Amino acid sequence: MYLAPDGDELGIAQAAAEFLAEAMSIERLHRAACADMSADLRHALGGMGWFALALPEDAGGSGLSAVEHALFFREVGRQCGPVDVLAQCLAATIVEDVTLRSAIANGDAGVALAVEDGTRLRIFGSENAAFMLQLGRDRSDLYPLENTASEPRASLDPATSIRLLDRVPTAVASDTGDCAWRLGQLGTAAMLVGIAEASLDQIVDYAKVRETFGKKIGSWQAVRHPCADMAVRLEAARAQLWFAATAMKEGRGDAGVHLDAAKYLANQAALANADTNIQLHGGIGVTDEHHAHLYLKHALVLARLFGGRREVLGRLLHAEVED
Structure with missing residues (x-):
């Protein structure tokens, strides 16, 4: 795999x-x-x-x-x-x-x-x-x-x-059957991972050019550490997304479990990364002309489709995976 x-x-x-x-x-x-x-x-x-x-x-x-x-x-x-x-x-x-x-x-x-x-x-x-x-x-x-x-x-x-x-x-x-549902859940999780990626890319690019007190804001821990948290959340969601997609491709019996896990992690990564992106941009992050608020609004909709937080956690609570 x-x-x-x-x-x-x-x-x-x-x-x-x-x-x-x-x-x-x-x-x-x-x-x-x-x-x-x-x-x-x-x-x-x-x-x-x-x-x-x-x-x-x-x-x-x-x-x-x-x-x-x-x-x-x-x-x-x-x-x-x-x-x-x-x-x-x-x-x-x-x-x-x-x-x-x-x-x-x-x-x-x-x-x-x-x-x-x-x-x-x-x-x-x-x-x-x-x-x-x-x-x-x-x-x-x-x-x-x-x-x-x-x-x-x-x-x-x-x-x-x-x-x-x-x-x-x-x-x-x-x-x-659940084939269409699974493809929908996978597609939604993938879209959320894309939002989490775009949010991280946007703030990293901004942190390289925006200056405060004579330094790029990316040099300050208050910016570097949240960006690192964003990267960790993203990598966890992305890795689980690929695992779930591969489990579907190979017809694994526990593919549904991995899809639920992928959707949960994608929900978390997209919402948290989009929010952090806005916070680190400061006032410009909430202006209508900026992309940052668009990522958060779209993530809020997608996070509720094909399995919200409570729904997928309820199924994962008693889930079993194959060796």
Whole structure:
């Protein structure tokens, strides 16, 4: 079992980083009406095959593994990519109808993510999405959004719009089992690791140029020590992410346990690193023009998807792992 990407895996990560930095740069979040995934971006992602990374080749996908899936979504996280991107990928894995699956994988049909909110559904994603995907640990359902009325809600996160839906339509595709859920949990953990990485990179770069009392702030212990803590948190989360992805790839029986651990550590690393990044930047870290607050807001949303702190710790309490 390899616990770090190498070879072709690094090539995929680099290709994803270069593509997303141009097509979906975090700079977009400083402009009005920037949330979610536009139709143009969806088609660009679909045309490059990013939605079908983990889809088998005989189903029209790339036939790659959970490792490549995690590598891609780590780069999505670094750009505070919208939740739509993950929903689109997961929807392609549960649809059996060839025409519909192709439309989703190619980006012709948009998919939002639906999460239970009491008696209603909370929808994360573009209002122009044709479908919404609701995932559970043992079942996944894809619903049409055409002719359904939803109620917009204010979103803390500029990268994600939120709506509430009262009436749940009839599903157009369903799948039993936890495969889609696991890919969702892995993708979310990877996005959070990307946020933790970007937060650390940002404050390290700043600490090399910002001066106080005639010295770079990186020379002061009050800055160096928190940065070291950020690096330790990140490395723990990143190592567990690679382990979980490899466990999925190899079909280990305890892959679900490692996914829960990866999600927990990613939650902690992203939230703590994003917060520390703001604190060490000082006043500029809370200005709207700066990226720092965007990382924290996006992390707060992702940390609650596919397993929050209490949920994953409750499962890990009695979990067993293989030798």
